[in-house]
Amino acid sequence: MPETRYFNLRYYLRQQPVMLASLSVLLVIFFLFVTGLSQAYHAQRQALGTRWFNRGVADLNAQNFAAAVTEFRTALLYSRDDYQYQLNLAEALIGMKHTGEASAYLLNLWEREPEDGLVNLELARIAAQQKQTKEGVRYYHDAVYAAWSSDQEWKRRDARFELIELLLQIGDKAQAQAELIALSENVGDDPTQQERIGDLFLRAQDYDHALAAYRVSLRSDRHNEADLAGAGYAAFELGQYSPAEHYLEAAVAYDPKDTESAERLKMTNMVLHMDPFRRQISAEERSQTVIDAFTTAGQRLKACPVPKSASPLGGGSQDSLSEEWAAMKPKINETRLRGNPELVDSAMDLVFRIERQTNILCGPPTGPDMALLLIAKTQGF
Amino acid sequence: MDLQSNTETEVLEEKVPLPKQPAMPLWTRKALLRSVFREDRFFLVLSVFIGIFSGLSVVCFRFAIDWARIYLLGTGAVLSTSRLLLAPSLAGLVIAFLVIHFFPATRGSGVNQTKAALYIYNGHIPFRTAIGKFITAALAIGSGHSLGPEDPSLQIGACLASVLGRKMRLSRDRMRLIAPVGAAAGLAAAFNAPISAVLFVIEEVIGRWTAGILGSVVLSAVSSVVVMRWFLGSESLFRIPAVELKRPSELLAYAILGVVGGLASVAFSSGIATLRPWCKSLPRWTQYFQPAIAGLLIGVIAVLGFPQVMGAGYEYMDQAMHGQFTWQFLAILAGLKIIATLLSFASGTPGGMFAPTLFIGAMLGAAVGGAQHVLLPHLTGSPGTYALVGMGVLFAGFLRAPMTSVFMVLEVSGNYSIIVPVIIANTFAYVIARGLQPIAIFDLLTRQDGLDLPSMEEQREEDVLHVEDAMQPVEDPVLDGEETVDQSLQKAARAKNHQLLVRLSPSGWSIVTRQELESMSSQGKGAANLGSLLPILQVPHLHPDYPLETALRYVDRWPLVPVVSRADFRQLEGVVSERNVLARYREFGEG
Numbered sequence: 001m002p003e004t005r006y007f008n009l010r011y012y013l014r015q016q017p018v019m020l021a022s023l024s025v026l027l028v029i030f031f032l033f034v035t036g037l038s039q040a041y042h043a044q045r046q047a048l049g050t051r052w053f054n055r056g057v058a059d060l061n062a063q064n065f066a067a068a069v070t071e072f073r074t075a076l077l078y079s080r081d082d083y084q085y086q087l088n089l090a091e092a093l094i095g096m097k098h099t100g101e102a103s104a105y106l107l108n109l110w111e112r113e114p115e116d117g118l119v120n121l122e123l124a125r126i127a128a129q130q131k132q133t134k135e136g137v138r139y140y141h142d143a144v145y146a147a148w149s150s151d152q153e154w155k156r157r158d159a160r161f162e163l164i165e166l167l168l169q170i171g172d173k174a175q176a177q178a179e180l181i182a183l184s185e186n187v188g189d190d191p192t193q194q195e196r197i198g199d200l201f202l203r204a205q206d207y208d209h210a211l212a213a214y215r216v217s218l219r220s221d222r223h224n225e226a227d228l229a230g231a232g233y234a235a236f237e238l239g240q241y242s243p244a245e246h247y248l249e250a251a252v253a254y255d256p257k258d259t260e261s262a263e264r265l266k267m268t269n270m271v272l273h274m275d276p277f278r279r280q281i282s283a284e285e286r287s288q289t290v291i292d293a294f295t296t297a298g299q300r301l302k303a304c305p306v307p308k309s310a311s312p313l314g315g316g317s318q319d320s321l322s323e324e325w326a327a328m329k330p331k332i333n334e335t336r337l338r339g340n341p342e343l344v345d346s347a348m349d350l351v352f353r354i355e356r357q358t359n360i361l362c363g364p365p366t367g368p369d370m371a372l373l374l375i376a377k378t379q380g381f
Numbered sequence: 382m383d384l385q386s387n388t389e390t391e392v393l394e395e396k397v398p399l400p401k402q403p404a405m406p407l408w409t410r411k412a413l414l415r416s417v418f419r420e421d422r423f424f425l426v427l428s429v430f431i432g433i434f435s436g437l438s439v440v441c442f443r444f445a446i447d448w449a450r451i452y453l454l455g456t457g458a459v460l461s462t463s464r465l466l467l468a469p470s471l472a473g474l475v476i477a478f479l480v481i482h483f484f485p486a487t488r489g490s491g492v493n494q495t496k497a498a499l500y501i502y503n504g505h506i507p508f509r510t511a512i513g514k515f516i517t518a519a520l521a522i523g524s525g526h527s528l529g530p531e532d533p534s535l536q537i538g539a540c541l542a543s544v545l546g547r548k549m550r551l552s553r554d555r556m557r558l559i560a561p562v563g564a565a566a567g568l569a570a571a572f573n574a575p576i577s578a579v580l581f582v583i584e585e586v587i588g589r590w591t592a593g594i595l596g597s598v599v600l601s602a603v604s605s606v607v608v609m610r611w612f613l614g615s616e617s618l619f620r621i622p623a624v625e626l627k628r629p630s631e632l633l634a635y636a637i638l639g640v641v642g643g644l645a646s647v648a649f650s651s652g653i654a655t656l657r658p659w660c661k662s663l664p665r666w667t668q669y670f671q672p673a674i675a676g677l678l679i680g681v682i683a684v685l686g687f688p689q690v691m692g693a694g695y696e697y698m699d700q701a702m703h704g705q706f707t708w709q710f711l712a713i714l715a716g717l718k719i720i721a722t723l724l725s726f727a728s729g730t731p732g733g734m735f736a737p738t739l740f741i742g743a744m745l746g747a748a749v750g751g752a753q754h755v756l757l758p759h760l761t762g763s764p765g766t767y768a769l770v771g772m773g774v775l776f777a778g779f780l781r782a783p784m785t786s787v788f789m790v791l792e793v794s795g796n797y798s799i800i801v802p803v804i805i806a807n808t809f810a811y812v813i814a815r816g817l818q819p820i821a822i823f824d825l826l827t828r829q830d831g832l833d834l835p836s837m838e839e840q841r842e843e844d845v846l847h848v849e850d851a852m853q854p855v856e857d858p859v860l861d862g863e864e865t866v867d868q869s870l871q872k873a874a875r876a877k878n879h880q881l882l883v884r885l886s887p888s889g890w891s892i893v894t895r896q897e898l899e900s901m902s903s904q905g906k907g908a909a910n911l912g913s914l915l916p917i918l919q920v921p922h923l924h925p926d927y928p929l930e931t932a933l934r935y936v937d938r939w940p941l942v943p944v945v946s947r948a949d950f951r952q953l954e955g956v957v958s959e960r961n962v963l964a965r966y967r968e969f970g971e972g
Contacts, residue, residue, distance in 0.1 A: 016423060019549055023430055034437045038612045041444045048456050074458040077696060081616060104703045104765075108620060 049078035065095035117146035191220040225254035270371035287337035304362035352376035428597035432604025435538035435566035449523020469676025472524030484513025491536025504556035511540035525691035527721035529736020538567020569602035619699035622765025639809025646778030656727035671728035693736035708751025715744035746771015778810035781821035849925035851965035852955035862912025
């Protein structure tokens with residue numbers, strides 16, 4: 001009987017279903033064994049990765065980029081897909097100016113987490129560096145609206161500042177203005193930020209907003225020469241010469257080396273003194289101002305001879321302006337001007353036309369001619 | 382009870398009393414079991430098991446290689462001089478001892494051993510081969526020998542499959558096929574690329590596409606990849622760079638890469654052809670030291686500033702793809718890797734050639750791409766794309782697996798826009814390598830080992846004889862089944878041969894001899910239709926494009942076999958006889 005049982009057992013063990021079942025059991029045991037091995041393997045690799053990563057971070061903070069790159073690479077040997085390892089390696093590579101490889105890592109990270117602010121910002125910087133402005137603007141935009149692990153507001157603000165810089169570099173002033181307006185609403189009364197915004201508004205040629213930003217900044221520090229110079233510049237460009245004179249005088253007083261503001265102040269003074277339409281001046285003074293302007297325009301006309309046929313404005317030709325000027329010349333004296341406000345207007349109209357046409361034909365003037373041109377602009381000519 | 386002698390049906394129906402009464406009727410259960418455990422279906426089920434076992438083994442193999450590297454070479458990316466010199470040398474000594482005394486079948490890559498199992502040993506690979514390959518290859522690769530884990534994984538998979546097949550008592554036909562099934566599983570897990578693994582096994586091991594084996598190979602490859610990804614993740618072996626083809630004229634640059642890759646392949650295989658037999662011809666005692674000396678020389682290369690040549694080198698391929706090296710450095714690395722791999726492989730150290738081939742290809746590709754980028758910056762794209770294409774180029778030129786080389790790059794890169802550069806470069810490399818080195822590397826190794834395995838490359842390019850090559854024009858008149866016997870007899874009088882073909886209506890052919898016609902006529906059947914008097918069994922017909930071996934099935938039974946047009950089966954193109962077929966084969970054999 002035991003022999004029969006033994007043969008029965010052998011028979012069953014040789015049956016394919018039984019063997020498959022045995023194989024399944026063996027497979028489960030092997031699988032569990034490999035699972036255990038795998039856990040030990042991954043734990044060891046994680047520990048090694050962390051050790052090398054920490055060394056890399058220390059070197060990165062010390063700006064020892066070459067060592068940091070080696071250490072982050074070693075860390076990645078043990079955890080090739082670790083997000084932080086790759087991000088730090090990309091930063092170290094950027095530090096070493098290996099932007100090509102850095103962008104490969106960053107793009108990989110971007111695909112994994114497209115809303116990571118730092119990754120977008122670094123990609124934007126690399127794109128801007130490589131003159132890929134379209135991509136740069138896109139990544140900056142993403143960085144502005146992305147998630148940041150800490151100091152979100154500040155980091156978004158900084159990203160937006162960089163975006164505006166790029167937009168100004170590529171000459172997209174309208175977009176830069178839009179970003180600046182959005183930014184100015186977020187920075188509050190922080191004088192440093194307002195000053196920076198004012199500077200950027202100036203570069204974007206949005207003088208209204210620039211003046212407003214400088215004024216906010218000046219509320220905190222009335223003696224800030226940079227703000228004063230900026231405000232003076234903005235007011236000057238807006239044709240607000242009185243406040244411009246005020247700001248520029250203060251700026252030059254605080255910083256006599258600021259030659260640009262000094263030049264602008266000189267021009268402002270000239271504009272203010274050569275404007276016959278300014279308020280609170282005597283009739284005598286106004287007549288004299290008109291005579292001076294008329295003489296200046298005449299000299300400009302002589303210095304900028306233009307062929308007879310040339311008529312850039314489509315209206316009268318150069319010759320006709322000279323003839324007009326010559327015809328009007330005898331009438332331009334103090335006595336006639338004092339009793340005849342219409343003559344003042346006609347004379348100044350001729351002066352402004354002369355300055356505008358010579359500006360177009362011979363290029364921008366300097367000194368009194370420039371002042372007259374600015375006055376013409378202010379008066380709506 | 383043995384499946385080789387009994388069918389499974391007999392096994393299941395054996396009259397042994399069952400201890401318990403089945404819940405369902407006995408005949409139903411038997412039918413169900415018979416249906417499930419029919420050998421072809423069972424083979425598919427077994428393929429999944431083979432895939433899982435192979436996947437788990439390859440995972441363990443990867444762990445072993447990494448642990449060997451950590452403990453032998455250290456944990457850092459920058460390694461100490463003493464370890465660089467000592468680790469591969471001492472490991473070489475241990476490996477030589479193990480190979481000579483315990484695991485002699487583990488030398489080399491493992492691809493040919495798998496082929497030998499298929500063609501010589503009826504699928505039999507001893508289990509100790511897998512154990513030996515696992516230990517020695519892990520030690521070799523982990524200590525820095527310039528070899529890869531793919532071919533050993535292939536052999537380990539094949540070996541496990543063979544063991545499982547034996548335990549399951551598969552028939553001899555199935556046993557022969559089981560090694561390639563395991564090989565595909567092992568390679569797929571090592572490469573994380575099931576399509577390439579399947580293609581490689583079909584292209585290089587089995588040599589033909591057969592429906593019977595394809596399903597099993599695919600199942601095992603997919604199962605093993607799933608297991609591998611379960612434990613090691615699904616990421617590819619390297620980060621894939623952005624693939625770009627700047628303009629069509631850049632294809633010229635890829636053609637140049639193909640030419641350079643082809644020449645490098647020839648240099649690599651010529652090196653093996655020369656160095657391996659020389660190492661084998663040295664006195665036996667030197668075999669104890671050959672892997673150690675190879676390891677020491679590789680260590681010297683590493684100490685001289687090129688540690689990238691050690692091991693499989695996937696991390697450096699990754700770096701090459703992302704433009705981290707100058708093109709000059711990449712070219713030097715490609716050259717040194719060829720030398721290092723020659724040393725390791727020729728010394729008999731167990732390990733694979735796939736990874737070194739990919740490494741050399743990647744470095745060469747990136748170097749060619751980088752050089753061209755310097756010379757023609759507006760013409761060429763990133764070196765990363767060239768590195769990817771370069772891998773395929775060496776695969777096509779050195780391993781001579783053109784189909785696998787294309788699909789491998791596609792599978793690894795996951796980008797189909799690379800296909801045109803890959804095909805162009807691979808074609809150039811393959812043609813040049815084949816022109817300059819007619820014998821493929823695996824065939825070369827087979828011959829060096831004194832084996833006579835079929836060459837897959839030669840098989841692929843072998844001329845096949847067709848029926849039209851042996852077909853003769855019809856000289857005798859063709860009789861018509863609608864004619865009378867007397868009319869046919871008149872026609873037959875003009876014939877040279879005794880046998881005459883008869884075209885039957887509406888279709889079909891038959892044969893009649895002159896004597897039979899005369900006999901019919903003498904029996905008074907001269908006015909009867911010939912077709913009505915002929916036997917029902919018709920003569921089979923052939924078409925001109927059939928392989929000539931098809932004709933062999935008929936020519937011994939029928940003196941003449943008609944060859945007819947495919948468009949009109951009644952239109953006779955010619956005839957073949959046994960004599961014609963044999964004469965054609967004889968001419969073909971004589972060249």
